[in-house]
Amino acid sequence: MKKRGIGIGCTFYGTGYGNGFPDISTAFVEIHDDGSVLILTGAVDCGQGSTTVLTQIAAEELGIPTDMVTITCADTGCTPDSGTTAATRQTYTTGNAIRLACQKAKKTLLEWAAKELGTNTIEGLVIAEGKIMVKGHPQKSITFKEACAKARFAGNRLIGEASFTTHATQVNMEDGQGAPYWPYAFGTQIAEVEVDTETGKVEVLRIVAAQDVGKAINPQSVEGQIEGGVAQGLGWSLLEEVKLSSGNITNPAFSSYLIPTVLDMPEIETYIIESHEPTGPYGAKGVGEPAMLSAAPAILNAIHDAIGVRINDLPATPEKILEALQEKK
């Protein structure tokens, strides 16, 4: 018989290396004569889209379009260290480093422009629409490109370098107190499953995933990250298992270590929750790992709702489901 159930999983996750470990990213930026910008940073894009997001952060900070920004990531011949692409940290940590580096290069440019446009501080200037303008008096302006060329010709170098360190303290080993991570990401997923009580097969019919990301710098890529997280979470819940025998992995291939295929994936409804993170670049924090966490508790709770048994040992294979059902009888 096929039985359906619904379950909810709520999780929070501390992003960054944590526990006081040095968690630092560095970025270099240079603005050229033609107003184009080069960013160098060590952040590795494994396909999750950090290069795109970091480009957007640079463009936003400098007030220019993204197509004016060239970014070189993770070239050990020329990029400064930005740590590993791990711990859900690149948008937050490297994003902050790029933002700070851009601010420095921008400051040099605006200091020149303040003199050129006759304002007494750089606070009175704004970069928009390809121009540097006087706030409240936009008729007084110079094109961004011309400003860059002239500032450089006057002997200025429009460069910036910055490092950003993510705040974390070591946990007190006596009482477990401290602030080991920052920031934290929160997520909730709801799963609807169908369990075949004769074969033990669990089919996930639908997942609704809500993830707090601070600010979604690129909503489409955040959606992709959430969907990818759900796929990983589903695999973790139902399929994936490293099997060991005398210390050797007995399933070291994708034919024996199974991950979900597109035919195993349900419809996913994603909700991006934006709760401004004051320490993040434009309020952003990471999404990578936290997006996969809530799927397992949601699916296991849905299984319990469907057939009344608790599976406490992942993955919830057909064998374990049937065994649990028989024990219940």
Next chain:
Amino acid sequence: MGVEFYKPQKLEDVLDVLATKKGPLKILAGGTDLMLDIRNKKYEVAGIVDINLLSELKNISVEGEFIKIGSLVTFTQLANSTLLQERVPFLVEAANSVGAPQIRNQGTIGGNIANASPAADSVVPLIALDAICSVLSPLGNRDIPLNQLLCGVGKTRLASDELIVEVKFKLPRKITRSAFVKFGRRNALAIARMSVAILLGLDGNKVNAARVALGAVAPNPFRSLELENMFLNKAMEEIDVDEVIARSSMVVSQALGNRPSAKWKNEAIKGLMRQVLSKIGIM
């Protein structure tokens, strides 16, 4: 230590290579199992004989009362054949359940048989159909029933100079229903953990022919006469579904003995049997 590669143009050249070149030789059809097995050093190979130039082995045809399928016919070809879709839909379902599109484009029916996996998807309906393999060697042609050709996990009664050229089976009568179900750990790219193929010939509403074959519960797929008898000479609505399901568990239990997988399979066959019966329209 090199491995010789042969790619003969004609059938007689293949037989010549098999008879005269230094062995052990392995025949390359789709290669989806063979290449992995060689890489994983499952066996010694002195030479590989690629038979893909033999276009005469790539056809599906009807001759008299037989459907004949060339050994190089791919799963995709099986799945797309309107003849098979009409007359033996369960073979089409089995072909469609193999791996993924890339594997179905590459893998062949002959290779599926020769590889002799207990879980071979297309073999389960072929066993239900009492398929016969035409085998060629320098000594001539012989026909061998599929259930005799297979003789254990990864084992066949093919001699080293023999080649499967064709698989054939009697065309089921027009009023026949068939269905195939497979349980895999996931919904694509999965090896069958268990599979069932069923074919019922009908005279009006009465079952006058029944075939039930099970996959991945014994060294090779097999027909269960015990289960078949529960359908024979009964009207569709007279078939005792619960009894068939209960008996299927006993058949699987007998086949598996005390193998570690038996605990789950003895139980799960009930769900599979229910699925296949519902697919064929009995419940």
